[in-house]
Amino acid sequence: MTRLREEVKKALSCKRVSWALTRFADNYVVAREKAYAGKDFAVLRQRVAQIKEETIARLEELAEQFVREATRRGAVVYRAASAEEARAYIADLARAKGIKTVVKSKSMATEEIHLNRFLQEQGLEVVETDLGEWIIQLSGQRPSHLVMPAIHMSRQEVAELFRRQIGVEVEPEISQMVQLARRELRKKFLSAWMGISGANVAVAETGTVAILTNEGNGRLTTTLPPVHVVVVGLEKLVPRLADIVPILEVLPRNATAQILTSYVTLITGSVPAVDPEGNYLPQKELHIILLDNGRTRMAADPVFREALKCIRCAACLNVCPVYQQLGGTFGAVYTGGIGVILTAFFTGFEEAAQLQELCLGCQRCREYCSANIDLPGLIEELRRRVVAKKGVGPAARVALAGILPRRRLFHGFLKTAARMQAPWVKEGKLCRLPFFPELTEGRALPPLSSVPFRERTAHLPRPQSPRGKVVFFSGCLIDYVFPGIGEAVGRVLAAMGRELVHPEGQGCCGFPAWQAGLPGTFARLAQQNLAALAEIEAEAVITACPTCTVALKYLYPEVLKGDAEWAELTRVLAEKVTDFSSFVWERREELLPFLAPIREKITYHDSCHLKYTLRASCFPRELLLAGGAELKEMEPAELCCGFGGSFTLKFPELSRAILERKLQAIEGSGAETVALDCPGCLWQIGSVFSGKTKHTAEILAASLKYPQAP
Ligand code: SF4
Numbered sequence: 001m002t003r004l005r006e007e008v009k010k011a012l013s014c015k016r017v018s019w020a021l022t023r024f025a026d027n028y029v030v031a032r033e034k035a036y037a038g039k040d041f042a043v044l045r046q047r048v049a050q051i052k053e054e055t056i057a058r059l060e061e062l063a064e065q066f067v068r069e070a071t072r073r074g075a076v077v078y079r080a081a082s083a084e085e086a087r088a089y090i091a092d093l094a095r096a097k098g099i100k101t102v103v104k105s106k107s108m109a110t111e112e113i114h115l116n117r118f119l120q121e122q123g124l125e126v127v128e129t130d131l132g133e134w135i136i137q138l139s140g141q142r143p144s145h146l147v148m149p150a151i152h153m154s155r156q157e158v159a160e161l162f163r164r165q166i167g168v169e170v171e172p173e174i175s176q177m178v179q180l181a182r183r184e185l186r187k188k189f190l191s192a193w194m195g196i197s198g199a200n201v202a203v204a205e206t207g208t209v210a211i212l213t214n215e216g217n218g219r220l221t222t223t224l225p226p227v228h229v230v231v232v233g234l235e236k237l238v239p240r241l242a243d244i245v246p247i248l249e250v251l252p253r254n255a256t257a258q259i260l261t262s263y264v265t266l267i268t269g270s271v272p273a274v275d276p277e278g279n280y281l282p283q284k285e286l287h288i289i290l291l292d293n294g295r296t297r298m299a300a301d302p303v304f305r306e307a308l309k310c311i312r313c314a315a316c317l318n319v320c321p322v323y324q325q326l327g328g329t330f331g332a333v334y335t336g337g338i339g340v341i342l343t344a345f346f347t348g349f350e351e352a353a354q355l356q357e358l359c360l361g362c363q364r365c366r367e368y369c370s371a372n373i374d375l376p377g378l379i380e381e382l383r384r385r386v387v388a389k390k391g392v393g394p395a396a397r398v399a400l401a402g403i404l405p406r407r408r409l410f411h412g413f414l415k416t417a418a419r420m421q422a423p424w425v426k427e428g429k430l431c432r433l434p435f436f437p438e439l440t441e442g443r444a445l446p447p448l449s450s451v452p453f454r455e456r457t458a459h460l461p462r463p464q465s466p467r468g469k470v471v472f473f474s475g476c477l478i479d480y481v482f483p484g485i486g487e488a489v490g491r492v493l494a495a496m497g498r499e500l501v502h503p504e505g506q507g508c509c510g511f512p513a514w515q516a517g518l519p520g521t522f523a524r525l526a527q528q529n530l531a532a533l534a535e536i537e538a539e540a541v542i543t544a545c546p547t548c549t550v551a552l553k554y555l556y557p558e559v560l561k562g563d564a565e566w567a568e569l570t571r572v573l574a575e576k577v578t579d580f581s582s583f584v585w586e587r588r589e590e591l592l593p594f595l596a597p598i599r600e601k602i603t604y605h606d607s608c609h610l611k612y613t614l615r616a617s618c619f620p621r622e623l624l625l626a627g628g629a630e631l632k633e634m635e636p637a638e639l640c641c642g643f644g645g646s647f648t649l650k651f652p653e654l655s656r657a658i659l660e661r662k663l664q665a666i667e668g669s670g671a672e673t674v675a676l677d678c679p680g681c682l683w684q685i686g687s688v689f690s691g692k693t694k695h696t697a698e699i700l701a702a703s704l705k706y707p708q709a710p
């Protein structure tokens, strides 16, 4: 077992973390929607993205302007190239001023440079004053969330911590604990000579830093001590003061579903102050450290520069199914999907190389991101770079690079496996997998079919006078595990007067190779499939698997765009490729007369690619409703089922933990049948759900009035 998998198992054993994070996440989604009432999130985040794109394009110019403007207004600006330089500057400053006590407000940049430990080693007393950060400091842990660092700790744990570390008994009541914290921290504020804060925005035009907080500690840290040090990453720069507004509109809503944080502090230059001994100071010392630490290198990277648009709202963490289970284990200083990318540049490639494996590619974070960052795409790119540098493991090399692109060998392998699985199949279910016993722990998987779909097509009903021809791309799961879905597609299309053609030369869509970071293997499979599919003149190319649709429609053009011979073919194919439910919904008038009412209570599961990439999850719902089904939505329907292709093989326990949440949502709906459009999700949910799990095509096909095509 790899070290990462051991850490995952350890994190999963602490139920408190996932309980707190999932409870927060469920409330967050609803509250965030309310917070955006009357606002257009798409427009707002586009504005944020534009501002940040301008920042990245003009990074050095804006940094120089910021230095000029802030200096003109009495600040001292230091440009730190590395964490070491930033730490040394602060330590030297404290030493030069004879400072003994430092208070800090919440700052991820200071976490990034491991400032506390360094200053403490220099003999300084460093006190975090954000309540969550203070709790984390007292407990000796590291923050588990960008915005809510101690979200994983219970009230009881915090009360016990206070008893141990401060020597004060306190009831595990939030109000009492806050009172205690306030009493303890006030003493520190009044005696500290240096306050250290981060900043959410740094304005080049005016040399202003903006700080958004919910606790008064930010104001106290930045105003009471006579020396204020701001540590701010270069990417927090914006060109103009007015650019703060869209960030203010999005950041609190996306972070904690608040319309605005309790405090918004703009600091422009140095102001008078009073020191802890009551002496009037005509000018407070304001030091601003503009931190690079990998950011310039990131800005120079044509792909990863996108991550510098991040405004650290943490929405991507809030909605990430992996983060909800693992908390801080999914990341280093910065956590979640964005944490993986930042770790690669700010901390080290090796650490990020491990962490990237934890992303199952559900796409949900992209949907919620304040700056429209394609995080799943960036993680895929990181994976490709990891594989280019280190290669893949021997099993993946044999299976993905060796067998998968050799269609006959691959299909021969599947047929042999279908024959050999008999000892482990009971009542039509695979109860134990010889090489992956964890996968069948507490559940039964669908076995490989002894007769794949490709050998069943001759028996499909055919319309007597076809209105057109459609090519069906089945994908491996439908071809070899769920051929019944392919047959259902054939029956529905026949009822609509379409002749279904299943080209023999098609194989795996290649997504497993793409997901594993093997674009070369993926391109080879893309070419094989293109050659097979392009042979036939057809109205459309239909798939009943959203992942295959995404591969054919979006990834083939992307991966073959540099090859003139294939580029045109991929373009033509991409226009014709559609998923089953979208195709049928667009032509529903041709089907509905042939449907008997669907008499089932159905809940619909949103497959990630259907919802977030194809944006087509409304069509199967509409079809089922039009067919007469009683649709009972699960809350929330968009929760990932935890399949993620090879993810379920690599991290079976984690995949199962994510699935558990899905099951709770399904069972809460009171439906007897789960409908979905993805065979991968069917594989995952169907292995544990005691009710029925069916593809939309199967439900429609079962309701056809006539067994044969009209
Ligand atoms: S794609 Fe899904 S699993 Fe990956 S980081 Fe984003 S939300 Fe998390």
Ligand code: SF4
Pocket (backbone or CB within 6 Å): 309, 310, 311, 312, 313, 314, 315, 316, 317, 338, 368, 369, 370, 371, 372, 373, 375
């Ligand atoms: S990546 Fe996007 S969602 Fe995540 S913290 Fe950054 S801005 Fe927020």
